[in-house]
Amino acid sequence: MSHPSNTQRREALADKVYYAVKQDIFDFRLLPGDRFSENELAERLNVSRTPVRQALFRLAREGYAEVIFRSGWQVKAFDFDYFEELYDLRILLECEAVKRLCALSPSRSSHALAAEKAFWIEAPVLSTGQQVALQDEAFHHALVAATENKQFTLLHRELTEKISIIRRLDFTRDDRITATYQQHRAILHAIFHQQSEQALSLLTDHITESKAAVRNITLHRLQQARRTAQVPTTD
Template sequence: MEHRPRSKNRPEALAEKVYQALKQDIFAFRLMPGDRFSENEIAERLTVSRTPVRQALFRLEREGYVEVWFRSGWQVKPFDFDYFESLYDFRTVLEREAVRRLCALPPAQCAETLAALNSFWIEAAPLEEGSAVSAQDEAFHLTLVAATGNPEMARVHAELTEKIRIIRRLDFTREDRIDATYQEHARILRAIFQQRTEEAQRILTDHIAVSKAEVRKITLHMLHQARLQPIE
């Protein structure tokens, strides 16, 4: 029997396409916090049926980006900085515990476990492109937690990371913040390799706190700028 290639127009592929397009619109503030829209509007703009739009929207709802309004369509969830603050606080708790456990490993095992991070953040030439550094920053923190060997810690941390990505990536839109990330990651790794637990935890905590403050400031600025843009 001949096997036909999977079509890009299969329902799941269309739903994924719509999901990625809407998520990017939210991340770029083309869809603003508080904006309301209908499934028909999205379907017409993306030239698809309402079914993949609805599937994508329910996925975005589960992730906390949009909410459904009975009889009046959908809304991008209003920006809740208190919510993001709580996520950052939880992230700090998980990562401090990860650092504590990594510092307790035999030095040779720790060095082997974090060898890829050492290679990228300490030995290799720094990247300059913000989105690439953002992806590597995310991988750095995910790796620290996953390296503890606790799958539930890693799972919860990965879910948390996804939720804060909408604002966290903004920390890499400025050159000075990219430089600071390289320096701070290197200091965290060196403290871990030398089993200086309290120092590693302190650097990590300060690193996350500064990032949190910066992304809040940048987000407020971008929201303000987006609201000033003329409607096309």
Template sequence: MQLTGAARTAKERPENLAERIYQQLKDDIFEFRLLPGDRFSEGEIAERMAVSRTPVRQALYRLQREDYLQVYFRSGWQVKPFDFAHFEELYEVRIVLELEAVRHLCERPQDEQSAALVQLERTWLVQPEQRLADGREVSRLDERFHCLLVEAAGNREMARLHAEISEKIRIIRRLDFTQSPRVAATYEEHGEILAAILARRCEEAQLLLRTHIEVSKAEVRKITLHMLHSARQRSMPAPEVAP
């Protein structure tokens, strides 16, 4: 006998239920179904997900601790508005970590090739007709490109810190890839960075990488409320048409 959605929820362990709600809300923020500045109540979330308020509250306070939400005790919850000064600080730390990772990679012997770099070659050093056009998928691959560069350097603490920063800036990086010229430019720039690393041209690779990230950071400054609402419209399923 199959359980209904409500029955499955009733059977679900409380900690698993809170985790599922947390992941769903986080996805809603990253996919622009919840926009910066949006307000809502615990009751609205509980009703939408057909759960009690207790696991919803646990998930919301976890997102608050991670700096995605803020709570107003008389008027519910709000997705935190963009703090561009904070994002720029995160970008600066990211640049430091990635430049150091490139230095480590370029200091290795020419014949020493990591599996991560091989994987990146297969993804980014491709012919124009083999490139992906879906901005959302290219955004995901772009984040993976930068994370793999740091992972390939071999310092686990650097990789951990870089992954945390990457998640915090993911939402604005995705907005950057709503524009097709940025998708094409990413392939070109990643290809140039990889070619310089593979040739062990450290200063060139670091300059290309810094410029690539600085351009992305500058594009983030151009994000407007219209772009946010457009992103939400693209994330919503098309309405059903009555027969």
């Protein structure tokens, strides 16, 4: 039986730190502008500073964190222009996917989107923002994956991760959860009835609404999201 090498163990520890810090950012436990040190992370995650530094430089390359000269690290501030460009690309990809879905027979499109139909149309409505946010990502992934174009799907997944923190923030409000259910149902009905123009219009409006919300993000709203994320849930 082979044992992991020192290099493999270091990489595993760096991955552990990377995913822990990234999750803290996505769950709003760390907000844009929050500062932290390598020593703090090493102590909290019970690892040495070496994997912490490896993980942080990886997060920096991906645009989530930045090093502050002689002051440690901080979560990178939101670049609103960057996010809006990503939303524009998302609209192009998903509209092409919807065009292709509307060209399918109703039985084929219904089969391709069976899981989405079950969740958004047939199942009881969820009120938990975090769960709805994950299902929202799954809905949009499903639209693109149904094209069976692997490069479309890969690009869309990369794009989704980059704007994931913004989208999850959108689901801290009850009105946005309700609107998402209504809009997803309308998009699915249009696809199943091969109403291409209607489906494209609904989808574009749906994503544009989220894009417009990006400019309304404030530190106060982020702090509210952090408090919401810290509230314990009961089964």
